[in-house]
Amino acid sequence: MALVVGVVLVAGGLWAWRVSGLVDKEIRARYGALPEVESSRLLLRAPVPQDAVAVAATIDAEMLARNGWTKRTARVLVKAVASGHPTPGLLVFESWSDGTLVGCATVHPSNSDASSRTLGWWIGPRHRRAGYASEAVAALVEAIHDAGFTIIEIGTAESNLAVQRICARIGATEVDRRAQPLPNGSVVPGIWYEHRRATADMP
Structure with missing residues (x-):
């Protein structure tokens, strides 16, 4: 028996x-995991278990508030990295100069179109206002298009002027304004942008 x-x-x-x-x-x-992406100061790559502590250090009260995350949201993400099974679509930004992690991004399938991806990102408190977000987003947008995705969607709160400036800098176009529910249960006025790769047929 x-x-x-x-x-x-x-x-x-x-x-x-x-x-x-x-x-x-x-x-x-x-x-559709992206290959490693390089920019002048950063290596954008998939996280490994050894990154868990550094990923946790990029998440502070300001980041939680701006993204509408709860502390539990952050714990789940960090625990998944530590387990070797990170949240699908999560990337970390590693500095070429000293190997520190300065931030993270998420690249998710869009709900609206199989040829689209939704991009989000954040920078850790010690590395903000140094241009890392603009650099990383520009490199990621290029890599996502190179992977065959026509449209990249970026959503942000109307109050988040930093993201809006980056969207303008990379040539993303505002396509919608609507209420955006956040993980902490709040709902904020949101702006949605699209980035499409320019082709020879486009003006």
């Missing part, structure tokens, strides 16, 4: 492992 139970448990474990593998494969296919 013990042998039968053992076989059932092993079989169940193998089945769960196989299903988990299929789910991971499906998620990877849906998110």
Whole structure:
């Protein structure tokens, strides 16, 4: 009887492992992981478990408030990095000069179009107002288009002038204004932008 139970448990474990593998494969296919992206000062790459503490250091009260995150949202993200199974679409910004992490980004499938991606980002408190966000976003936009995605969507609160300036700098166009629900349960007036790669056929 013990042998039968053992076989059932092993079989169940193998089945769960196989299903988990299929789910991971499906998620990877849906998110379409980007290759490493380089800019003049930064390497934009997928996080590894050793990054967990540094990722946590990029998340302070200002970041939580601006993005409408809760502390639990942050804990879940950091714990996922530490476990080796980071949130799909998460990237970290590593400084070429000293290897420190200055910020992070998320690149997610858009709800509206399979050829679109939604881009978000944040910079840690020690590295703000140094131009890292503009540099990283410009490099990411180029890489996302190179990966075959026609449209990049960026959403922000009407009060977030820094993101609006970056959108203007990279040539993103405002396409909508609507209420935006946030993870902490609040709802803010939001602005949505689109960035489309210019082609020879476009003016």
